Amino acid sequence: MSALVEIKGLTKHFPIKGGLFQRQTGSVQAVTDVSFSIKKGETLGLVGESGCGKSTLGRCLIRLLEPTSGQIFFEGKDITNLKGEALRSLRRKMQIIFQDPYASLNPRMTVGSIISEPLEIHRIGESKRDRINRVQELLEVVGLRKEAAFRYPHEFSGGQRQRIGIARALAVQPELIVCDEPVSALDVSIQAQVINLLMDLQQKFGLTYLFIAHDLKVVEHISTRVAVMYLGRIVEMAESEELYKHPQHPYTQALLSAIPVPKVGGKKQRVILTGDVPSPVNPPSGCYFNPRCPIADGGCKVTQPELLTTRPQHETRCLKVSAQL
Amino acid sequence: MNPILEVKNLRTKFTTHDGSFYAVDDISFKVYEGKTLGLVGESGCGKSVSSLSVMRLIPSPPGVIESGEIIFKGRDLLKLSMDEMRSIRGNQIGMIFQEPMTSLNPVFTIGDQIEESLKLHKKDLSGKQIRERAIDMIRLVGIPSPEKRFFDYPHQLSGGMRQRVMIAMALSCSPDLLIADEPTTALDVTIQAQILELIKKLQTELNTAMILITHDLGVVAETCHEVAVMYAGKIVEYGTVEEIFNSPQHPYTKGLLNSVPHFETGSRRKKLETIPGIVPSLVNLPPGCRFSDRCGFKTDICSKQEPKLETHGGHLTACHNPVGAP
Ligand SMILES: Nc1ncnc2c1ncn2[C@@H]1O[C@H](COP(=O)(O)OP(=O)(O)OP(=O)(O)O)[C@@H](O)[C@H]1O
Ligand SMILES: Nc1ncnc2c1ncn2[C@@H]1O[C@H](COP(=O)(O)OP(=O)(O)OP(=O)(O)O)[C@@H](O)[C@H]1O
Ligand code: SF4
Ligand SMILES: [Mg+2]
Ligand SMILES: [Mg+2]
Numbered sequence: 001m002s003a004l005v006e007i008k009g010l011t012k013h014f015p016i017k018g019g020l021f022q023r024q025t026g027s028v029q030a031v032t033d034v035s036f037s038i039k040k041g042e043t044l045g046l047v048g049e050s051g052c053g054k055s056t057l058g059r060c061l062i063r064l065l066e067p068t069s070g071q072i073f074f075e076g077k078d079i080t081n082l083k084g085e086a087l088r089s090l091r092r093k094m095q096i097i098f099q100d101p102y103a104s105l106n107p108r109m110t111v112g113s114i115i116s117e118p119l120e121i122h123r124i125g126e127s128k129r130d131r132i133n134r135v136q137e138l139l140e141v142v143g144l145r146k147e148a149a150f151r152y153p154h155e156f157s158g159g160q161r162q163r164i165g166i167a168r169a170l171a172v173q174p175e176l177i178v179c180d181e182p183v184s185a186l187d188v189s190i191q192a193q194v195i196n197l198l199m200d201l202q203q204k205f206g207l208t209y210l211f212i213a214h215d216l217k218v219v220e221h222i223s224t225r226v227a228v229m230y231l232g233r234i235v236e237m238a239e240s241e242e243l244y245k246h247p248q249h250p251y252t253q254a255l256l257s258a259i260p261v262p263k264v265g266g267k268k269q270r271v272i273l274t275g276d277v278p279s280p281v282n283p284p285s286g287c288y289f290n291p292r293c294p295i296a297d298g299g300c301k302v303t304q305p306e307l308l309t310t311r312p313q314h315e316t317r318c319l320k321v322s323a324q325l
Numbered sequence: 326m327n328p329i330l331e332v333k334n335l336r337t338k339f340t341t342h343d344g345s346f347y348a349v350d351d352i353s354f355k356v357y358e359g360k361t362l363g364l365v366g367e368s369g370c371g372k373s374v375s376s377l378s379v380m381r382l383i384p385s386p387p388g389v390i391e392s393g394e395i396i397f398k399g400r401d402l403l404k405l406s407m408d409e410m411r412s413i414r415g416n417q418i419g420m421i422f423q424e425p426m427t428s429l430n431p432v433f434t435i436g437d438q439i440e441e442s443l444k445l446h447k448k449d450l451s452g453k454q455i456r457e458r459a460i461d462m463i464r465l466v467g468i469p470s471p472e473k474r475f476f477d478y479p480h481q482l483s484g485g486m487r488q489r490v491m492i493a494m495a496l497s498c499s500p501d502l503l504i505a506d507e508p509t510t511a512l513d514v515t516i517q518a519q520i521l522e523l524i525k526k527l528q529t530e531l532n533t534a535m536i537l538i539t540h541d542l543g544v545v546a547e548t549c550h551e552v553a554v555m556y557a558g559k560i561v562e563y564g565t566v567e568e569i570f571n572s573p574q575h576p577y578t579k580g581l582l583n584s585v586p587h588f589e590t591g592s593r594r595k596k597l598e599t600i601p602g603i604v605p606s607l608v609n610l611p612p613g614c615r616f617s618d619r620c621g622f623k624t625d626i627c628s629k630q631e632p633k634l635e636t637h638g639g640h641l642t643a644c645h646n647p648v649g650a651p
Binding site for chain 2: 159220221224240259265
């Protein structure tokens with residue numbers, strides 16, 4: 001099957017300006033040289049620690065942010081420089097669900113108008129009646145009562161607000177949804193409800209997801225493939241189960257071993273990383289992970305590793321791993 | 326063995342414009358030297374209110390500790406004056422809060438802040454001894470070059486470093502009891518693993534009793550000796566960590582355990598088990614069992630009579646129809 005979206009060498013560096021003349025004094029290297037593709041109906045999971053560039057990448061992908069360089073293809077067409085009406089009609093096909101169900105809904109609008117807003121923007125539906133019907137249908141799809149349309153966001157719980165956000169994203173019948181930490185702010189029991197809903201909707205409507213989260217357990221569960229990011233770069237990418245069973249990159253291994261599991265007794269070998277995540281303004285030389293890496297040697301301080309195939313359908317960016325091939 | 330802390334039948338009430346409700350409703354628990362009690366449950370179930378009640382830090386109004394006893398080393402904290410409480414807080418009971426940035430003062434260096442609590446509680450130490458002790462604490466929590474870091478302001482530190490400073494402050498007076506309210510929730514997993522490891526190590530070295538508040542069942546399984554599961558202001562299940570995880574009795578505990586995704590082969594992209602519905606509002610609880618409107622094991626009695634916390638399968642559970650081993 002062909003790719004629905006594909007990015008090549010995507011880079012986003014935010015300039016840092018300072019001084020009297022607001023000259024550029026440096027840059028935040030939020031995303032550097034990321035390439036991947038997502039097939040129709042697939043879920044690509046994106047994990048990594050806070051600030052590693054996940055949201056920036058998600059936003060560039062759907063053209064909410066201008067990339068510094070690189071290309072984005074949608075249904076085989078280069079959309080990197082699309083503008084005006086062409087961009088507007090593309091937006092319909094690519095939607096986003098945000099992390100914070102509280103901040104992302106306008107508190108002064110009823111749920112009904114929140115969901116029908118994108119319908120109006122994209123001039124979908126012949127009449128007001130059509131739109132009302134569509135809103136009611138959408139509420140039903142995400143498991144809310146029809147009466148919800150007349151109420152305001154503050155009258156709903158976190159999980160219900162996230163459902164409203166999902167209904168709004170679905171309103172325009174998108175092909176691709178970037179889910180940016182859609183369950184991170186929710187309680188466990190509610191998190192499971194929303195994850196199930198997202199998987200159901202994917203099946204029903206053939207949706208394609210880029211699913212962003214920092215919780216590897218959640219990402220692994222919902223994704224077909226997983227990409228692990230560290231300081232703006234992808235360091236490992238493989239099918240979900242393969243990544244879990246055969247993590248290659250020392251960062252992925254540490255991440256997996258750091259996750260506390262709700263089981264007693266099964267004491268596992270834990271890799272505790274020392275040090276903090278370095279700053280994307282001033283990344284270390286050589287491999288970005290070298291200052292925290294338990295297996296780094298002299299070469300890692302000098303040479304920047306490339307993302308290479310280290311097992312079938314499995315890519316890793318690590319000098320030590322590729323040296324063993 | 327006698328517990329360091331014994332909370333008996335604690336009820337804490339809030340009165341707001343929505344009405345009044347018990348955020349903590351008749352809860353009892355014990356904490357022992359060198360051991361960790363985990364308080365778990367979803368947002369709003371009363372975890373923080375329980376610990377703030379122990380510290381007598383409930384804002385009043387709107388809150389009031391209505392009844393109960395909080396026996397700490399043989400004395401009922403509820404009977405102490407505010408002055409006596411102040412000398413216990415930070416000295417014999419240390420506390421780590423969830424959001425380190427709001428609990429550290431941005432205008433003082435971290436060294437000043439650690440010294441401050443030592444000056445307040447350890448009046449027999451000289452200025453030099455206090456300085457040494459503060460630097461030792463910064464070293465103890467694994468911050469490199471403590472002599473230099475002493476002069477840093479909170480904003481110069483990463484989230485993980487700030488949390489270490491909070492731990493250094495909480496432990497500087499060698500408290501008998503440490504209350505940690507979601508100490509790692511705001512942190513990345515690799516940093517969380519560092520901090521939890523540190524807390525465990527220090528606890529063993531200093532033999533501190535601890536209450537660890539979290540909503541993360543993984544953190545509980547790996548850090549706690551005993552666990553109290555809370556739901557809507559009540560403790561619904563209470564036992565050792567093995568009992569809770571290996572043979573949960575309450576349908577809510579079981580539901581919580583099943584709704585977290587596991588890394589199991591073949592479980593990927595399958596439906597997760599869920600607990601239907603949402604947590605009830607404390608001003609409008611369902612009659613009888615508070616979990617009855619979401620429970621799959623509900624029978625007639627459940628909406629008529631509130632279940633008591635009683636022994637089922639070897640530990641305490643508040644349920645008319647305990648579910649037994651999984
Ligand atoms: N508009 C902006 N201007 C300057 N820097 C930015 C901007 N947006 C993001 N950044 C920086 O880019 C880096 C990546 O941020 P991003 O929000 O993509 O991270 P993330 O992986 O989504 O993190 P989190 O898990 O905390 O949401 C961070 O260092 C962030 O501070
Ligand atoms: N100062 C206050 N005024 C009014 N109500 C309060 C106050 N503090 C807490 N409550 C209420 O008491 C209940 C218990 O709150 P508590 O903070 O203990 O929850 P929690 O279990 O710590 O939740 P979380 O996991 O979100 O921290 C909630 O319904 C909350 O709204
Ligand atoms: S008492 Fe009844 S409703 Fe409550 S948890 Fe037990 S079975 Fe469910
Ligand atoms: Mg983000
Ligand atoms: Mg709390």
